[in-house]
Amino acid sequence: APPPPAVATAAAAAATASSPGGQGAPLVSDGMAGSPHLAANGVDGGVPAAGPLGSFAQSLTAKSSGYARAISDGMATLGFGAQPLGTPPPVALQPVGPETEADRKMREMQAKQAAALAEKRRQEEERLLTALTSNLGYHRGRPVAAIVIFRCCLQWRAFQAERTSLFDRVIGVIGSQIDRRQEDNAALSYWLCNTVTLLHLLNKNIKPANSGAKKGGARGVFDSLFGAARGAGGGPPAHNEASIHGGSVGGFRAVEAKYPALLFKQQLDAFVQKIFPLVRDNVKRAIAPMLANCINTPKPASRGRAHDHTSAQQAMMRSWSDILAVMDATLATAKAAHVPRPLVQALFKQLFAFVNVNLFNQLLLRRECCSFSNGENVRMGLGQCEQWITAAGAEWVGDAWEELRWIRQAVQFLVIGNKQKRTLEEITTDLCPVLSVQQLYRISTMYWDDRYNTETVSPDVLSRMKQQMTGTSSAATHSFLLDDDATLPFSAADVLSAMDPRELAALNTGMPVPKALEGGDYTFLEKELKLVQMA
DSSP states (O other): OOOOHHHHHHHHHHHHHTSGGGOSSOOBOTTSTTOHHHHHTTEETTEEOSSTTHHHHHHHHHHOHHHHHHHHHHHHHHTTTOOOTTOOOOOOOBOSSSOOHHHHHHHHHHHHHHHHHHHHHHHHHHHHHHHTTSOOOEETTEEHHHHHHHHHHHHTTOTTOSSOSHHHHHHHHHHHHHHHTTTOHHHHHHHHHHHHHHHHHHHHHEEETTTTOOSSSHHHHHHHHHGGGSOGGGOSOTTOTHHHHTOSTTOBOOEEEOHHHHHHHHHHHHHHHHHHHHHHHHHHHHHHHHHHTSSOOOOOOOTTHHHHHHHHHHHHHHHHHHHHHHHHHHHHHHHHTTOOHHHHHHHHHHHHHHHHHHHHHHHHHOGGGSBHHHHHHHHHHHHHHHHHHHHHOHHHHTTGGGGGHHHHHHHHHHHOSOGGGOOHHHIIIIIOTTSOHHHHHHHHHHOBOSSSOOOOSOHHHHHHHHHHHHTOOOTGGGOOSOOOOOSOSOOHHHHHHHSOTHHHHHHSSOOOOOGGGTTSSOGGGGSOOOBOOOO
């Protein structure tokens, strides 16, 4: 049955009153004339029609066309009166009739404002990217570049954006800086600190957009009906700066990030995995020639044998001192760049493992190196290493001394007295528990005493070693050399979990705007960021 004339008249009057200026032609929207949403729910041509929702839509239409449109869209989302296949999407709100001069001026002014804001944002992004090409230093021991990137992305709401080029451009700048200075450990350590810190901030403060969704449909219905009044990702309004800087109740909460932000996290993780091996390999290349001089190759007996031995021993000690000088410089660089301690510990763990592999394999590869005098000389050098590791502290180098177990035990075997009286159990349990039987057999058969002419282990012990080796058929067990493990000794998650939680608080305090960013709108960096941790 057609609606009463009074209802139709009221609906038309309400639509006319909502037009610009309060007068003129009525507005036609997706909730009014010709709308498939309201037509499917009992409203046709802007007038309520008969149907199961006719009376409900009738009263809403009489109150406010915009409110009716929002409710009708929400009901369509819930499945009430679903649109048939092939129905065109709702049309944008457009005035009926020719555009007035006032409407044209308003539209042009809004377009100019939007263009001005877009240009301002572009200039701010360019200024940020230019600043990242220089060393921005540190604020209270924390890398400024990482903090600036995070705060800018937060301020500009890049984390909630479905599409943005900002993250790719930041990654491009960082990547180019790393590629240009691959042999500069100071620059690499700077970016290692920044990438880990930025990854730490993202890990603590952003989450996938659907990770916090509540079970049930009540919250989703509310957001679908009135989400237009909220910011991206269902957050607060886009211009609510207080929510960023802690002015709102409870402070800033974790951002529900979209795909570009989550991809940004993965790219930062990849940078950590790229930078760390570069720093490590630079140090390895520096100390490799020195390690070759840490084991002396005895020369045939000559008239000046004692003098030659002393000179060789002094040269070996200089090599050990040079190696530890490189370690000192590496540690100082890491400290100056504020590289997190878990990463510094992992770095020195691999560096001393490299020393261990290099020296151990040198002893076992050449018989002339597997001598009593070499054992004494290497033991003196290892004593210097132990002193250096103790002075550096476990908080920086961790258990690096344990990485030298193989060479330490091999040297102990070379210098131990009365080898002929040692049993196999004593050798494998007390003297050299970490060495395999293949390695013990190799050392025992190659050993020679160039100082006191002592003998190696007894024939019985050698026979038992040989029997144990023949009992194992695996190809890996027949190898007596060590491999240099170049894999990362950590994951980014391990590093982040090992970092001090109090370090995050220091990242949230306001800081002065860096000189490289002066002249732009970056005053938000001076404000404190109050964070509410993710559950």
